[in-house]
Amino acid sequence: MPHINLPEGYPGIRSLFMYSPDTALPLNNLVQTLLHDPATSTLTPGERELIATYTSSLNDCTYCANTHGAIAKYQLNGDDHAVKDLLAKNVDSALVSEKMKALLHIAAKVQQGGKKVTEQDIARARDEGATDKEIHDTVLITAAFCMFNRYVDGLATWAPDDASVYDAIGKQRASEGYMTKPFLVK
DSSP: OOSSOOOTTOOHHHHHHHHOHHHHHHHHHHHIIIIIOGGGOSSOHHHHHHHHHHHHHHTTOHHHHHHHHHHHHHHTTTOOHHHHHHHTTOTTTSSSOHHHHHHHHHHHHHHHOGGGOOHHHHHHHHHTTOOHHHHHHHHHHHHHHHHHHHHHHHTTOOOOSOHHHHHHHHHHHHHHOSSSOOOOOO
């Protein structure tokens, strides 16, 4: 049960965006830039969604982990092997590049606290081919998703149990981005 009176039928952050449209616009702009816009990062939208998925999984945010996992699956042409590993918090066995593994290790450190990231973490990512921009984007996505996850869970928003809901959201967001009409669960 949400801690505040939220519009019914909208899961997770979508209910919060319906409740507070003034904050929804800048937050949607942020997530659109961080995760969806192809020109803003050398990481693919699918790779960026994997960072959001993993961060949300580490934060035990069911709604965000499942939503961004579904989006990542669609961004990665239906391949959900990496998503399943990241939802299970198994980075080292995930079917992603060594560069992505190094970036996801940085994400795990940022999720614990920004000062947990070490020079060795950065050196490993660079050794695997990560650019400064990709390291920057990983840290920013992780920090933003720590905020989004706390927003969603701090107000006890509704997280559906039905995997098909997340799949439908994932398909919509992967193709349309984050600036479209919120997903209504009937």
